[in-house]
Amino acid sequence: MGRIAIIGAGLAGLAAARRLTKAGVSDFVVLERSSRVGGRVQTAACNGFRLDAGFHVASTAYPAFREILPAASLEPAWFDSGVLLQTRNGRVVSFHHPLRHPRKAWQSGWPPFGWWDLLQFGRLAMEALVRPGEGGIGRERQSTAQLLEQRRFSEDFVDGFLRPFFGGVFLDDDLQTSAGLLRYYLANFLLGRAFLPKGGVERLAATLRAQIPDDRFLFGQAVRGIEKGADGFRLALESGGILAASTVILALGAEETARILGWPAPRMQPTTSIYFRSRRALYPDRCLVLPRAKRPLVRHFAQVTNVDPSLAPEGVHLLSATVLDDRGLDDESLFQIALREIGGVMPAAAGLLEPLQVIRVPSALPGQTPQHLVTWRQRRATLPEGLLLAGDLAGNACQQNALQSGAHAAESALGRHR
Ligand SMILES: Cc1cc2nc3c(=O)[nH]c(=O)nc-3n(C[C@H](O)[C@H](O)[C@H](O)COP(=O)(O)OP(=O)(O)OC[C@H]3O[C@@H](n4cnc5c(N)ncnc54)[C@H](O)[C@@H]3O)c2cc1C
Known part of the structure; x- marks a missing residue:
């Protein structure tokens, strides 16, 4: 059996590596440009807080959380199925799944629309x-x-x-x-039910990583280009080396995949998380809050410790505000505007929330317009045999697709080598 090379150790690459490991294959390698696994799924540890880079939730409706990464192995912390939202007259009312939360769904203020x-x-x-x-x-x-x-x-x-x-x-205010x-x-x-993997979204990657032998990973190895020859593929590494493989799984994220394949660069949507700490929770519910404003800075916010208290030190609360376009503002201005907007929904915010950290994710998700999705589908059909795609460009950009497409790519690689 020739060597299988997986490029990228995000969720897609890890799901592929896990599948090969489970099949008893040892002649494969995962090339990762950074020094860590997870790709865009990242959680920063900061003075006892666990801060996700961007607002991430998982869903039990994703088959991958049964078949590849069972939700139970992630100690899920559950969101309620609903949101708090601000009505036209400024009141905050709940808008919940009527069968799962009948009491909240029919609360005062119903119908909100x-x-x-x-x-x-x-x-x-x-x-x-x-x-x-x-x-x-x-x-x-x-x-x-x-x-x-x-x-x-x-x-x-x-x-x-x-x-x-x-x-x-979608990280797309224009829809x-x-x-x-x-x-x-x-x-x-x-x-499905939305949940946070306990301790932050990085747990998804860490749980997969634990199922793959250490010696399969080559960290700090960026692939510059791929050439197909008569006897397989040659991967040119940034370090100057060349690695030969009979099958290649590209699990790089949309931008890098397009660059390596010479496809036009996809438009990437940014996001920024603004974190606040507090001694009391701003509100008690396990759900997002949707402010009502034309083109606000803060698209939504969530008291994430209501869902998973382990995201903050004992007795401290953590609130995450999601921004789509940071307008080039510095951290100080982001904290100020975010606090003002959150206070416009829940006035107690002003005396309660203390700025903690800003995390910017400049290339979070590819723009997924209908035209782009059709074009990617057509381009996928032009790939040479043995070059397999996983992640963003193999479907839509979400955890389910990353995990499932990684596992499918590994399945195809196994098929070629049987
Ligand atoms: C802020 C944010 C919020 C999100 N929220 C949700 C959500 O709530 N629910 C949901 O389902 N999905 C969500 N997603 C989408 C989901 O996280 C991604 O679709 C998924 O993590 C992508 O995984 P991937 O492995 O395909 O790509 P990536 O995570 O991008 O992994 C690619 C890997 O390849 C490596 N790499 C890149 N170039 C090279 C190279 N040349 N050589 C070697 N290695 C290279 C990178 O370092 C990286 O580790 C969110 C994404 C973001 C960014």
Whole structure:
């Protein structure tokens, strides 16, 4: 059997390496440019706090959390299925899954939106449940914004719920993301439960890493280019070395994959997490809060220690505010504006929250417009045999796709070597 090279030790590369290990294959290597596993899934340890780089949640609706990385092995800390949101008159009301949280769903303030919007949303939810799979996403021609306009949702519902919530999921305030992804995530939120792996999102990578022998990893090895010859592939390393492999799994993230394959660079969406600490929780619920404002700095915020207290030292609370466009502001200005906006939703914030840390993720997710998804699908079909793709460009950019596409790529590699 020739050597299999996995390039990249993010979730996709780790899922591929885990699958090969489970199959008893030892002639494979994982080349990773940095000195750590996890890629974009990162948690920083800071004075007893555990700070994720960006706001990440996992979902039990993802099959990968049964088949590859069982949710139970991650000691899941559960979110409620719902959000707190600000109505047009500034009140904060809960908007929860009516079957899972009937008491919260029918709380005072119901309905927070007009019946037309609720009926249309119910219709969208039913459609999403009927076709929840990823299959149609690569063929979808409509953006989320176009679909919402076609369904004549009111500005109130779009600005009060759909944009802050799904804009935060896609990291795309303009909702140019494929409507296929709106249906996909809506179905996931309805069918599954959202959770944080205990201790931070990096736990996903650490749990996979523990299942792969140490000597499979080559850290600090960046691949510069790939050449296909008659007897396999030659990987040119930044260090000047050359590594031969009969099968290559590219698990690099969208930007680097496109660069190595000579494809046009995808547009990447940034995000920034602004962390605050406090002695008391700002609110008691285990859910996101969606502020209502036109083009706010803070898209949503969450008292994450309500979900997982281990993210902060004993008796201290941690709040994470998610920003899509940091407008080039320095940390001090980000803290000030974020505090003002959060205080606009929950006035107690001003006397409670203390600035802790800002974490910027400049290239978080690729822009997933319908056109981009169609183009990537077509490009994938042009790859030479033996060069396998995993991660962002193998489907849509999420944990499920990273894990599943990594495992599938390993399966294909095994097929070639049997
Ligand atoms: C802020 C943020 C929030 C997110 N939130 C969610 C969420 O809530 N739910 C969800 O499902 N998904 C979420 N995602 C998406 C999900 O985290 C990613 O889709 C997934 O982690 C991608 O994994 P990957 O292995 O494909 O890529 P990456 O994590 O990018 O891993 C690629 C690896 O390749 C390495 N590498 C790059 N170039 C080279 C090279 N030339 N040579 C060698 N190694 C190289 C990198 O160092 C990296 O380790 C989020 C992503 C971000 C950034």
